[in-house]
Amino acid sequence: MAAGGGLLIDGLRVSVEDREILKGVSLEVPQGQVHALMGPNGSGKSTLAYTLMGHPKYHVIAGSVSFGGEDVLALSADQRARLGLFLCFQYPTAIPGVTVVNFLRAALRGQGKELPAREFLKRLNDEMAALKVDESFRSRYINDGFSGGEKKRSEILQLAILRPKLAVLDETDSGLDVDALRTVAEGVMRLAGPEMGALVITHYPRILEFLKPDRVHVLHDGRVIRSGGAELANEIESGGYEPIVGEPVAAGVS
Numbered sequence: 477m478a479a480g481g482g483l484l485i486d487g488l489r490v491s492v493e494d495r496e497i498l499k500g501v502s503l504e505v506p507q508g509q510v511h512a513l514m515g516p517n518g519s520g521k522s523t524l525a526y527t528l529m530g531h532p533k534y535h536v537i538a539g540s541v542s543f544g545g546e547d548v549l550a551l552s553a554d555q556r557a558r559l560g561l562f563l564c565f566q567y568p569t570a571i572p573g574v575t576v577v578n579f580l581r582a583a584l585r586g587q588g589k590e591l592p593a594r595e596f597l598k599r600l601n602d603e604m605a606a607l608k609v610d611e612s613f614r615s616r617y618i619n620d621g622f623s624g625g626e627k628k629r630s631e632i633l634q635l636a637i638l639r640p641k642l643a644v645l646d647e648t649d650s651g652l653d654v655d656a657l658r659t660v661a662e663g664v665m666r667l668a669g670p671e672m673g674a675l676v677i678t679h680y681p682r683i684l685e686f687l688k689p690d691r692v693h694v695l696h697d698g699r700v701i702r703s704g705g706a707e708l709a710n711e712i713e714s715g716g717y718e719p720i721v722g723e724p725v726a727a728g729v730s
């Protein structure tokens with residue numbers, strides 16, 4: 477077992493449709509820390525998130541990923557979840573017919589962490605109050621017709637109920653308003669502690685107004701090219717990515 481657990485990515489190379497996207501990513505998130513992974517559009521951030529999730533389209537060519545000393549790449553997606561990895565989708569899927577409350581109960585049960593009904597409902601109500609979501613939220617079908625902000629609240633609610641050891645959140649680079657960014661950042665900061673760390677993936681330095689990461693990493697062209705403290709995010713906020721990556725970067729979204 478690795479001392480202290482945590483996520484350890486070493487020399488990870490990943491291809492999508494025969495094109496190499498990640499070209500040797502090395503990154504460590506010690507248990508309980510909050511790290512931000514930033515980078516220009518197309519740098520491979522979502523590819524890393526999908527690879528951690530075990531998406532079949534993303535092929536690992538080389539390198540390793542371990543979590544709490546376990547070989548993540550050898551595990552199925554549900555085994556990864558049971559290990560304590562929580563991976564948010566950038567575009568979460570709607571499941572008509574499955575309510576938020578049933579989804580959360582089933583997810584807890586799937587991880588062998590089922591609670592007695594009364595305790596579960598109390599926790600759910602407390603967390604919903606903390607997130608300022610209406611009571612009707614729990615009887616709605618998960619992600620079905622949810623606004624961007626509601627999807628983010630549902631994501632944070634899942635975190636609050638499931639209490640994973642590490643939450644990996646891939647933030648969409650466009651279409652998230654400041655309130656939604658703030659919901660995610662404040663939710664992560666409220667829940668983070670020795671028991672739960674987070675890897676917040678974002679293009680957008682703005683989220684870091686609300687999120688105080690222990691470390692910031694910059695991904696460019698499939699490699700981590702800089703790591704530093706929160707000041708690195710300020711550098712990106714004021715000067716953009718170009719001075720850091722040393723070449724022009726596309727301004728658009730991907």
Ligand code: ADP
Nearest residue numbers: 492493497516517518519520521522523524730
């Ligand atoms: P980021 O999240 O940093 O914007 P991505 O990981 O989404 O970057 O994309 C990195 C590169 O990989 C881009 O050039 C993108 O076109 C390519 N890519 C990512 N996913 C796929 C996919 N499913 N099919 C084809 N190309 C992909």
Ligand code: MG
Nearest residue numbers: 521522649730
């Ligand atoms: Mg992305």
